[in-house]
Amino acid sequence: MRTNSTRRLLGAVATACVLAIGATACGSSDPATDGGTEKDVASALQKGGKVTVWAWEPTLKKVAADFEKKYPKVDIELVNAGTGDKQYTALQNAIAAGSGAPDVAQIEYYALGQFAIGKSVEDLSGYGAAAYDKTFTPGPWNAVKDDKSVYALPMDSGPMALFYNKKVFDKHGLEIPTTWDEYVEAARTLHKADPKVFITNDTGDAGATTSLIWQAGGRPYKTKDTDVSINFGDAGTKTYTNTWQKLLDEDLVAPISSWSDEWYKGLADGSIATLAIGAWMPANFTSGVSSASGDWRVAPLPQWTKGDTSSAENGGSSLAVPKAAKNKELAYAFIKYATTGAGASARVAEGAFPATKADLESKAFLETPFPYFDGQKANKIFADSAANVGTGWSYLPYQVYANSVFNDTVGKAYVSSTPLGKGLEDWQKKTAKYGSDQGFNVGK
Missing domain, CATH: 3.40.190.10 (Periplasmic binding protein-like II)
Incomplete structure (x- = not known):
């Protein structure tokens, strides 16, 4: 059950942002800060810097360590600002205050819409995110995008x-x-x-x-x-x-x-x-x-x-880049690493359930026995479920409030x-x- 803090959060998102859709909405209206390119991301990795990540998902600790090893000039700071609603409240407060927002935020699929329609998170298309339309399973991918924009990259799934x-x-x-x-x-x-x-x-x-x-x-x-x-x-x-x-x-x-x-x-x-x-x-x-x-x-x-x-789908979350992030290019580099390729595989090895087709289809994943289920290779059932998730589902842009009532x-x-x-x-x-x-x- 959702809390009163959820209601305050949604009120802030809706009142401040909804009526501005199609104009400047919330977040920056300066085109120079409204998204970079793949070239900008590569340059940022060479330069280095600090990326603050608000997330409660434990497997990101391994991903952060691996990322820093691969890119020694980058420092990843993981912060648990609270799970679910608590983090969303803190995130919206930071956005409203104009300071203190992280570079990366974990946001559940059902809650992403309120930040997207409020223009509080970056459209990642310019960084090359749209190219991952075949990388992820249908349910999570549909949850992070609309017709033209990609607002986050899927981190896990819940078929x-x-x-x-x-x-x-x-x-x-x-x-x-x-x-x-x-x-x-x-x-x-x-x-x-x-x-x-x-x-x-x-x-x-x-x-x-x-x-x-x-x-x-x-x-x-x-x-x-x-x-x-x-x-x-x-x-x-x-x-x-x-x-x-x-x-x-x-x-x-x-x-x-x-x-x-x-x-x-x-x-x-x-x-x-x-x-x-x-x-x-x-x-x-x-x-x-x-x-x-x-x-x-x-x-x-x-x-x-x-x-x-x-x-x-039942559950799951994504990684997004807030508009107020200081290091957007490095932030995108991190979420790309954490949700695809080696980063995604590392999270699966730590116990996460993947949203990536490659991991879901790998022999090692499908053949993994579950001792709790008397050795049953349950991932085969989960993978089939992920492949058969019905398309066309969407949440309300104020689903957090809806769930609270x-x-x-x-x-x-x-x-x-x-x-x-x-x-x-x-x-x-x-x-x-x-x-x-x-x-x-x-x-x-």
């Missing part, structure tokens, strides 16, 4: 898969569900056999909900400059709500919040039997559910239509008789009003 407790499934004679209808039947069988066992947990999560709508073919958000449309009445959304409502109506979902102590306990003791979540989850099983090592496995995400192979609207479906579809309708109205109040042209 979805189904994590399931094989020990529990074997005990109750269940087959792995290949469709969501089969998933509902498995939920019924489990809960009937043991009322203490649930197919999954859910108390209302914006990221999980939108990811499953994405997989179902829903495209509720469309954005072009300041024109925004929000429509949770489309066919894909209805496909999702029709199925998920059955799980809620029949009390087949554990009313437990993800990442809580109770959640970890449920994963460990088998009372939560599956998770549909991003490919970054294995490390969390290893560190947080160590007692269940060997019990869990990975399977492809169930499909809304039998025989399909569609997937979606999810539990005030859709969340009611988990604690009252409010239908899930009605909750999404209320979410749509609330986020549409907010967008209109901030100067967006909001339609349906």
